[in-house]
């Protein structure tokens with residue numbers, strides 16, 4: 250082992266350009282790289298051993314962390330604060346499968362500030378692990394990094410994190426909350442599948458929510474998708490058995506595609522599908538409790554199978570795909586935006602009804618209000634009447650501007 254340490258020291262001195270008693274010819278770069286890639290050992294404490302490699306760029310990857318089993322470990326051994334430097338080299342990566350579950354009983358891990366990447370399955374199956382403190386420089390959490398860590402309750406994702414790999418937190422059943430940073434560029438398939446999350450806000454930096462990313466999160470009651478999210482892929486939120494309080498009002502105006510089964514089995518009563526959405530797939534919303542669906546894009550491509558289990562009212566524009574789909578299925582009742590007097594037509598009589606309501610001469614029922622109260626403040630207003638007039642005479646194509 251001493252020889253290995255010596256080799257590492259020589260290698261690092263060479264890279265730092267220090268004067269060493271070798272010429273370049275005597276110790277060609279190729280040999281340095283070969284020597285530095287070897288796994289070396291650092292004795293962290295009496296019972297904890299860290300294996301590592303020094304990479305070509307002079308940084309350290311921790312390849313494994315091993316603990317003595319069946320002994321009483323010290324506080325700093327079960328609550329591990331990994332070193333910032335090993336043999337003078339900065340620790341930047343936690344390697345694939347670094348924490349082999351059968352070889353440690355770690356309760357918390359604090360990663361040093363230089364760590365940028367957590368490798369594949371690095372902490373997979375660590376069933377004693379409760380807390381992980383991640384450094385600000387971290388950009389990547391690898392596939393399956395925390396898969397099946399059933400006691401993991403506390404993790405704060407740092408502000409520079411860009412990638413969460415596939416199944417990274419799958420089956421972290423004790424993980425009830427997580428804040429996804431605005432820096433995130435991708436969340437892999439099944440990343441939070443079967444987690445204990447009760448709410449989630451997906452930042453707009455995420456364009457696609459991948460398959461089963463939040464599937465089977467049975468306690469999830471609130472989902473907010475921020476402006477920027479474009480595609481909700483197949484089964485992204487499938488299997489969430491939540492109360493009817495599920496909040497979907499905030500589907501973003503940037504959303505274009507809701508793929509099949511996206512929200513299958515999610516219980517909800519009301520749904521607004523924004524104007525930006527062009528496609529709603531098969532069984533996207535299978536909730537039987539869905540009472541009303543607002544479809545704001547007149548050309549949205551969907552069918553009655555997008556909402557297969559409910560008897561619901563579809564609110565949409567006259568002449569829209571929403572009207573066409575509803576007319577072909579007895580479960581679906583259609584009500585047109587702007588039809589203030591519930592005549593089935595949208596014309597100047599609706600403007601008159603609106604004006605009477607504004608003047609207090611007539612009142613609108615809750616149902617009538619739903620198709621003319623465009624700003625959803627519970628009352629008809631002259632701005633809404635004006636919008637309705639412009640729509641009727643063909644100046645505007647939309648009412649909800």
Ligand SMILES: [Ca+2]
Nearest residue numbers: 588592594595
């Ligand atoms: Ca009417």
Ligand SMILES: [Ca+2]
Nearest residue numbers: 622624626628
């Ligand atoms: Ca209003």
